[in-house]
Amino acid sequence: MEQKELTTLTNEELLQEMKKMKTTRIYDAGIIGVLIGAAFYGTVKAGFGIFTFIPLAYTPIAAKNNKKYNALKELLKERGL
Numbered sequence: 001m002e003q004k005e006l007t008t009l010t011n012e013e014l015l016q017e018m019k020k021m022k023t024t025r026i027y028d029a030g031i032i033g034v035l036i037g038a039a040f041y042g043t044v045k046a047g048f049g050i051f052t053f054i055p056l057a058y059t060p061i062a063a064k065n066n067k068k069y070n071a072l073k074e075l076l077k078e079r080g081l
Contacts (some may be wrong), residue, residue, distance in 0.1 A: 006075050014076060025072045026061045 009017065035055040042051035 006072060011079060011081055014072065014079070015081060018072055018076060021065070021072055023071060024065050028065055031058060032062060 006014070006017070013079055032055060035058055039052050042049055
């Protein structure tokens with residue numbers, strides 16, 4: 001399914017999208033926490049390895065989600081919602 005441009009969404013759709021993004025941010029934080037924990041455990045247990053750098057692979061995804069969240073927050077502020 002294609003994502004619409006944020007500026008073309010109605011006020012109700014923007015509020016629904018904001019609820020989704022809040023949930024996404026919680027999931028991102030949980031995933032990053034688990035990945036960092038696994039990297040730390042793997043580093044302590046066996047030294048540096050591939051699991052040490054796995055959190056770096058998820059960082060661009062979380063950054064993209066954060067950028068969308070900030071744009072959505074700004075648009076809601078502009079519309080006074």
